Amino acid sequence: MxxxxxxxxxxxxxxxxxxGAKNEALQILCAVLLTSEKVTIHNIPDIVDVNKLISLLEDLGVKIQKKGKGSYTFKSDDINLDYLQSDQFKQDGRGLRGSIMLVGPLLARFGKGYIPKPGGDKIGRRRLDTHFEGFIKLGAKFRYNREEYFYGVEAKELKGTYMLLDEASVTGTANILMAAVLAKGQTTIYNAACEPYLQQLCKMLNRMGAKITGVGSNLLEIEGVDSLGGTEHTMLxxxxxxxxxxxxxxxxxxxxxxxxxxxxxxxxxxxxxxxxxxxxxxxxxxxxxxxxxxxxxxxxxxxxxxxxxxxxxxxxxxxxxxxxxxxxxxxxxxxxxxxxxxxxxxxxxxxxxxxxxxxxxxxxxxxxxxxxxxxxxxxxxxxxxxxxxxxxxxxxxxxxxxxxxxxxxxxxxxxxxxxxxxxxxxxxxxxxxxx
Missing domain, CATH: 3.65.10.10 (Enolpyruvate transferase domain)
Structure with a gap:
């Protein structure tokens, strides 16, 4: 210690x-899983929580290159989905609160996302209900292993829908948003979080080819697209x-x-x-x-x-x-x-x-x-x-x-x-x- x-x-x-902003990094880094093309991100903070997430992405099969202080490229063209069911992932994911943000992109692109009960600060309860209720409304099936505290969502196809979030959760909004950008049809998220880091995620996804409107408000409209491309992003x-x-x-x-x-x-x-x-x-x-x-x-x-x-x-x-x-x-x-x-x-x-x-x-x-x-x-x-x-x-x-x-x-x-x-x-x- x-x-x-x-x-x-x-x-x-x-x-x-x-x-660079820690809370933005935990969203932006997970978004690289939404495309097989190269994504370059600048101003990434060199801190324990962010470095843990980068290691998780690397274990998932993301090709990562460090270009300079705070600058990395990510290419998610050969993801190892078997890792998500491994004991190693259950151990590694548990030590990082931000690991929950992996679920939305994985569900959107590969039809399944899993996560152990995340750890992090001992500051009180942080509900995950908003995240999973959103995924279920998009058409995913939820499962939970109580013995291992292991959560999962699966879907052959996500379909756009209207949802009113029970709380303006920043991570919940970001996670649902990342799932919705590749869903079929239109998704409306009301009572969405609208903080600057969430706006940054929306702007990045739009540069990748997503169709998100209402950025900066608590009413987001997402028109689903078939795929997303690469981009370059600098964090606040x-x-x-x-x-x-x-x-x-x-x-x-x-x-x-x-x-x-x-x-x-x-x-x-x-x-x-x-x-x-x-x-x-x-x-x-x-x-x-x-x-x-x-x-x-x-x-x-x-x-x-x-x-x-x-x-x-x-x-x-x-x-x-x-x-x-x-x-x-x-x-x-x-x-x-x-x-x-x-x-x-x-x-x-x-x-x-x-x-x-x-x-x-x-x-x-x-x-x-x-x-x-x-x-x-x-x-x-x-x-x-x-x-x-x-x-x-x-x-x-x-x-x-x-x-x-x-x-x-x-x-x-x-x-x-x-x-x-x-x-x-x-x-x-x-x-x-x-x-």
Missing amino acids: GTFKIEGGHSLSGEITPQ PDMIEIGSWIGLAAMTKSELTIKNVSWDDLGQIPTTFKKLGIQLERRGDDIYIPEHKDGYEIQNYIDGSILTIADAPWPGLTPDLLSIILVVATQAKGELIIHQKMFESRLFFVDKLLDMGSKIILCDPHRAAIIGHDFKSTLKATTMTSPDIRAGVSLLIAALSAKGTSTIHNIEQIDRGYEDIDVRLRAIGAKIDRV
């Missing part, structure tokens, strides 16, 4: 460039990492520039941090954050009541940033309520922040009230264990702002979502070592 040693209490400075920067660096700059009173952020795809993120009193400035496609010498003050509502920040489907705030916002609020002037609606275990890392001296009341599994210190007292260094990707980075930000040397164990969770995070942080002045 890896460990970070962090000497906190130091200001950082300079420029940092966000990696990771908006969660961008939010992480904004929070880091504020907590450490650092002057930072975040490069090439794709401002137009950030949605509520800049506005939400401004509500916390954090100054940020748009400079071209960069975000400039000045040194917050006098701290930052949370805005109340117009009637004076305490601000509540909650997650919501796009264009609402992504749930992946609530852990970061919670940590940032611990040193703000004022009070904040965090309402994490989607996952019932994501706020349980606050016990580590309480050990560091923060003032947080965990109201229930979904809500926390934070009373900010206004930097009048600093967080104390401590020893912690990272429970999941986003909580891990939140604890890392807390450690970088705390006085003394902190230890974070189980940093493999952080490595799942952040590329060379210790190297990049040292480049802007952080005192962090991997041991």
Whole structure:
């Protein structure tokens, strides 16, 4: 189990460039299975979860060539479908949440898709019902081996249909979409997710020859086609990492520039941090954050009541940033309520922040009230264990702002979502070592 040693209490400075988007990568990489032609993808993040998925694709028979940092070509012209029934696949697929995204493309092109119950973060239930209900509506037969927790869908032919999703699931929408592009006839998906990464997938599929309209809305229309061709695609920067660096700059009173952020795809993120009193400035496609010498003050509502920040489907705030916002609020002037609606275990890392001296009341599994210190007292260094990707980075930000040397164990969770995070942080002045 890896460990970070962090000497906190130091200001950082300079420029940092966000990696490619993890959540986009897990969709885009699975889409290469929809064609036998070559697909080239750029800005792929070099992180554990993405590298696991690339290895899964290679074991499936996808021919993969690395062209440079973050750039690969994929050719899925000789897929080994027997691998899907192997013990090795049942083991490998279980260790990656994103493996569920393989099912839609495999079902669409080969008439069958299987997956073991996926693993990933221990942040609460993540239902797979939306995915499989969509496949069934397209004409697939569902089967489930309870002893092995092994799911499967099979169909001789998928047929377009109308469906109203029970939740605006991003991965569910993407999976159903990838199945529908090769189905016969027209498919309508209402209550579809519409976040930028899903829009990126739609644009990529359309370049491959798919016929998708309504991109960017919650009503997608897909006219099925017989086959798809190759394409070239560049992934967006990771908006969660961008939010992480904004929070880091504020907590450490650092002057930072975040490069090439794709401002137009950030949605509520800049506005939400401004509500916390954090100054940020748009400079071209960069975000400039000045040194917050006098701290930052949370805005109340117009009637004076305490601000509540909650997650919501796009264009609402992504749930992946609530852990970061919670940590940032611990040193703000004022009070904040965090309402994490989607996952019932994501706020349980606050016990580590309480050990560091923060003032947080965990109201229930979904809500926390934070009373900010206004930097009048600093967080104390401590020893912690990272429970999941986003909580891990939140604890890392807390450690970088705390006085003394902190230890974070189980940093493999952080490595799942952040590329060379210790190297990049040292480049802007952080005192962090991997041991």
